[in-house]
Structure formats: C-alpha cells, structure tokens
Amino acid sequence: GEKGLKDYYKDYFDIGVALPTRNFSEAETSFFKKHFNSVTAENAMKIQPIQPVQNQYNFAPVDSLVAVTRRLNMKMRGHTLCWHNQVPDWFFKREDGSTIDKATLYDRLKTHIYTVAGRYKNDIYAWDVVNEVISDKKEEFYRPSKFYEIAGADYIDSAYTWAHEAAPDALLFYNDYNEIDSTKRSKIIQMIRGLQAKNIPVHGIGLQAHWALNEPSESQLEQTLKDFSALGLNIQITELDMSIYPKEHQSREWDAARDKNTLYTNDIANAQAEKYAMFFKLFRKYSKQISSVTFWNISDKHSWLDDFPVKNRKDYPLLFDKDLQPKKAYEAVIDF
Numbered sequence: 001g002e003k004g005l006k007d008y009y010k011d012y013f014d015i016g017v018a019l020p021t022r023n024f025s026e027a028e029t030s031f032f033k034k035h036f037n038s039v040t041a042e043n044a045m046k047i048q049p050i051q052p053v054q055n056q057y058n059f060a061p062v063d064s065l066v067a068v069t070r071r072l073n074m075k076m077r078g079h080t081l082c083w084h085n086q087v088p089d090w091f092f093k094r095e096d097g098s099t100i101d102k103a104t105l106y107d108r109l110k111t112h113i114y115t116v117a118g119r120y121k122n123d124i125y126a127w128d129v130v131n132e133v134i135s136d137k138k139e140e141f142y143r144p145s146k147f148y149e150i151a152g153a154d155y156i157d158s159a160y161t162w163a164h165e166a167a168p169d170a171l172l173f174y175n176d177y178n179e180i181d182s183t184k185r186s187k188i189i190q191m192i193r194g195l196q197a198k199n200i201p202v203h204g205i206g207l208q209a210h211w212a213l214n215e216p217s218e219s220q221l222e223q224t225l226k227d228f229s230a231l232g233l234n235i236q237i238t239e240l241d242m243s244i245y246p247k248e249h250q251s252r253e254w255d256a257a258r259d260k261n262t263l264y265t266n267d268i269a270n271a272q273a274e275k276y277a278m279f280f281k282l283f284r285k286y287s288k289q290i291s292s293v294t295f296w297n298i299s300d301k302h303s304w305l306d307d308f309p310v311k312n313r314k315d316y317p318l319l320f321d322k323d324l325q326p327k328k329a330y331e332a333v334i335d336f
C-alpha cells in the first residue's frame with residue numbers, strides 16, 4: 001500500500017502514537033497501521049487508572065490495548081510506573097486517613113511496580129519508570145511531590161531497581177518535560193548521572209516534547225539533543241505535540257478569552273509545518289541516539305491540549321486533522 005509516516009522514517013526511528021482505551025473503528029485501525037509502529041497508552045497504565053483501589057487492578061482496558069498493538073505488529077511503550085499526577089489518594093494514606101511512612105510507601109510502590117511491570121514484561125519493551133520528578137523552579141532540584149515528601153529522593157533509585165527485577169528485558173527511561181530549559185535540563189542530566197554512578201538500571205531519557213509554535217528555536221533544540229546525547233543513553237521523544245499558541249500563552253492563569261479569535265489559519269498551518277520540519281530535521285540528525293518519536297494523541301480531532309493548561313481552548317497540535325487527513329505539517333515532515 002501507500003507509504004505512511006513510519007515508512008519514511010524506517011531508517012531513523014520508530015514513530016509512535018498515544019492511544020486511549022476504547023474501541024477503534026476500522027478506519028482508525030488502518031490509519032494506525034499505516035503511520036505508526038509504536039503505541040503508548042495515554043492514561044490506562046498510570047497508577048490511578050490501573051490500581052484505583054489498593055490491590056484491585058483494572059487490567060482489562062490495558063489488556064485490550066496490548067492485544068490491538070500486537071495484532072497490528074506494533075511495539076509498546078509503558079507509561080508510567082511512578083508519577084505525582086493521576087495517583088489515587090489511598091496510595092499515600094492509612095485507613096485512618098493519616099499519611100503513611102517511608103517503609104509503607106516503598107512497600108506500595110514496589111508491589112505496584114512488580115505487579116504492573118511484571119504482568120506486561122513480554123509486551124512492553126520500554127518503560128517510563130519515573131516521570132517528572134525534577135522541579136521547574138530554578139532554585140529547587142526535586143519537585144516537592146507526595147512521594148518526595150514521604151520518602152526523599154531515594155525511592156527513585158528503588159523504582160528503577162524494582163522495574164528491572166520485574167521486567168529484566170525492558171529498557172528503562174526517565175521522562176520529563178520542559179527539557180529545552182537549560183536549567184531544568186542540567187538538573188535532569190545531573191540526576192541521571194547520579195543514577196549511573198550508583199549502577200542503577202536506567203537506559204534512556206524521554207523528552208516529552210510538549211512544544212509550541214514559537215519554542216523551541218532550532219538552536220535551543222539542537223543544544224538540548226546535544227546535551228542529552230552526551231549521556232550516552234538511548235533518547236526517545238515520548239509525547240510530541242506543538243501547540244499553535246505561543247509559549248507565553250501556556251499557563252493555568254492564562255485567560256482563554258484572549259485566544260478566542262485565534263483560528264487555525266493558513267499562516268498558522270504554514271508556520272507549524274515549517275517548525276515541525278525543523279524538529280524532524282534535527283531528530284534525523286541525532287537518529288543515532290533517538291530510537292523513537294511518539295506523538296501525544298492521534299489527530300487534531302482531540303488533543304489533551306484542548307483542555308490544558310488552559311481549559312476549553314481548541315488546539316491543533318498534531319500532523320493529522322480531525323478527519324485523519326494529513327496536514328501541511330505532515331507533508332513537511334516527510335519531505336526530506
């Protein structure tokens with residue numbers, strides 16, 4: 001049949017997509033098969049969805065997605081074993097409502113990782129073990145999450161060790177966003193070097209790559225890829241999208257009304273295509289290090305950015321339009 005995105009990139013890296021757990025139409029399934037060779041569950045493997053109640057696991061939706069992925073001959077990334085978001089309250093609490101101690105947290109996290117990573121050890125080839133523990137604030141190293149408040153930073157080492165014990169063949173990643181900020185990037189690199197020095201099994205670095213029309217610049221992105229390459233680890237782009245709104249419009253405090261007249265015009269579509277072409281030019285340049293590029297969501301019909309960080313602001317961040325038709329950005333990315 002006709003070439004899809006993954007075919008254009010077969011000599012460079014895998015092309016992935018983040019999928020929800022619902023039934024897919026035949027048109028969707030053939031679209032996935034054409035363009036992608038890797039899948040990430042958008043939510044289903046996070047702690048809240050997969051273990052909403054202690055020791056009661058909700059595996060069925062994940063099992064279906066694993067089955068679809070296998071049927072389509074695609075690889076699967078696991079996302080994520082340890083994150084401060086989408087984690088249920090029970091995880092940090094005793095029955096009487098008080099906060100658990102470090103030993104109990106270790107126990108719960110170990111059980112969770114053993115159960116989830118163990119169950120899918122023959123299905124998932126790469127795990128985002130720990131997600132987003134580095135702070136965005138200049139003067140702060142770790143994010144002050146519940147995990148960190150209760151257990152300090154040592155649990156990060158243990159999470160990798162447990163994941164490795166449960167799924168010995170899986171590549172283990174550290175995943176984070178705002179990686180184009182040089183201060184945050186230095187901290188991420190410092191943490192990874194620390195893990196490497198302690199012989200903790202960490203094999204890769206995931207760049208979420210939630211980017212915007214005006215950021216990163218070419219030099220900023222190149223510096224980012226250069227800095228991470230120096231770690232000598234596998235690099236994966238794990239959650240790529242490009243908001244049409246500039247970086248300065250990306251905060252929870254931003255008033256959606258100020259963007260209400262922003263339409264997806266030809267000018268924006270062209271600018272987006274040019275920017276996407278630049279991203280992929282650099283990804284190809286660093287393809288010795290980069291083994292996979294995953295888009296966060298399927299098409300502009302629905303993106304998590306429609307509701308984040310600004311509620312109810314339609315965004316157009318992907319390569320395909322609401323009818324799964326290739327946008328100018330798609331044409332630009334395959335034109336090399």
Ligand code: XIL
Pocket residue numbers: 042043131208239304
């Ligand atoms: C997002 C999902 O896309 C949304 O559906 C959900 O409501 C919140 O999480 N960083 C991550 C992803 O690592 O797991 C997030 O996914 C987007 C930001």
